Amino acid sequence: MKIEYDTLAALIYQPEDIAKTELKPEWFFEQRNKEIAEALLHENKNMIEPNVLYESIRNHNPSTLVDPKTLEDMKIDGYGIEVEENAIALKKRYYKERFDNASRKYASYPSxxxxxxxKDALRELEELEKPDDDGKLNGTIDRLLEELETEIEPGILSYPKIDDIFGGGMFGGMLITIGARPGVGKTAYAINVAMEAMNRQPDLAVDFFTLEMSKIQMIKRFISRMCEINSMKFRNPKLTLKDDEKAKVTASGFQLLGSELRVHDSMFHIREIERQIRRRHYEVKGKPYIAFVDYLGLVEASDTRQPRHIQVGEITRTLKILTNELNIPIVLLSQLNRAVENRQDKKPNLSDLRESGSVEQDSNVVMFLHEDGEDEGKxxxxxxxxxxxxxxxxxxRFLKSKMYFEEVAY
Known part of the structure; x- marks a missing residue:
């Protein structure tokens, strides 16, 4: 393995770098390289000559496959190799392997x-990507001064008026809760926000967790919105869709296949959702990412014996922490309690959120969907x-049959 060979060769050539380099034997996968690393770290910079290094390796393992000529060659090859970059790459590779092994183990036996x-392996992997923070303000002040002359990059864009209210889109660190009574269209609205965002950012990665509907039901809703075809026709599409409509559906299906949208209909536990968000965020690193959770009332917490408001607190805190840790926005859908139906204007307020304490506290944004009592269809x-x-x-304007929300111009 070249990266292992190069790292060790550089240290044999210049042993004084050993004390300045973070290195562990377990980062080496090839047995011979691991033995060389153990000997180097054990003897530190005292071992300059390859023959001394060879004797140390033999003392630890008399049957070693390392030979003196290999060590001599490594000393020659070590000239000009950057040790620190190679050591960091080894470390990242090691923790990536740890995460992959842990994922396979969990998939085989999900205890x-x-x-x-x-989760620990993934956090260690993510920690490697974080820059060191010594608390000094130099970089922060520089960034502030730069922002005085440079327009801030927008967040994830969707509907223009939503973007304006959010100050330029949906940004990392935002937990956005959308609340509504059943039947008002909160799932359809979330689909529309996702579609608007995907249309405006073609490389956007989206995880949509649907806890109430199946994946096929959700895809039908997405395609109904994309094609502006009555969703009722998807109950028996072979008989109800015309040929031109079938062509549109087929094209939209392939468009979704080529997108970064993923729909999950079998993840109900908050830890499963958290794991998928962390994994997907890592996989699409470098691309914008957003997750939708539909909906809060169906998400399971770690201890279902706890009162529901305690469980909800765990769920919203977990999602909020994820937005900050991964610097992503998350959209959480929530049902409202019945109190709003007894109000004359039917307009929801924050107290209408079920178990509203933690939902309101942990959310950066709370939005409510409600029908206009004076204008049907609005x-x-x-x-x-x-x-x-x-x-x-x-x-x-909510065209319910086509799952389509259209902003009304002022």
């Missing part, structure tokens, strides 16, 4: 213990809480 091992999205921007109402 709580195996899940924690996998749906209002009320932004009731927004830590980073404005609040207010946005009007939509």
């Amino acid at each position: 709580g213990e195996n899940f924690e091992l996998m 749906t209002i999205v009320s932004v009731a809480k927004n830590r980073e921007g404005f609040t207010g109402d946005i009007e939509y």
